[in-house]
Amino acid sequence: MSHIVTVAAKATDPAALAAACDRLKLPPPQTETVTFFDRSVQSGLAVRPPGFVYPIVCDVETGDLYHDTYEGRWGDETFVGRLLQAYAVEVSKLQAKARGHRVAETALADGSVKLTVTAGAAGFGGTSQYLSAGEAA
């Protein structure tokens, strides 16, 4: 290997978030303004997993996710991680597609997903055709 980078995923791409919802068999995210139990208000793309009292709201400007699961009583807290996992997978696949790279997806025993990206005809130096999140939708 050459280098290893850890990344804190930030959900800033609406197209990838929509693909993540599709991957998790959820309805597409909708633009909403949500008032949470503590009266805090968040606007963004709302994802409504089954069993959640309040949606998960994604601020695509910052990539932050807002939710209130009341320690699991109002929704499965682990689902937030699964949404972020699905987002990271889908945004990577969109990048690969835009750059003409090939992607192989492998499900690991611990629930992780591994993507192996190899270069297309243009190599790894190819220019992205991925203009922006909205335009890529």
Next chain:
Amino acid sequence: MSPRIEITVTPAGETSVETKGFAGPACRAASQPYEEALGAKTAETLTPEYHAAAPVAQTVEQRA
């Protein structure tokens, strides 16, 4: 080994990006678009391959 990028995402959404089979700093340029698309870099480790010279075949090609 042909150059490749391996992206691993845990069920909690923790993400790592590893480059393999690259020699020298080309790996950074290759993985940077993925890192930027994913979010904010929190840590980076350079491996011995990073400091290796470019492969001979590639050097010859560039001079041709």
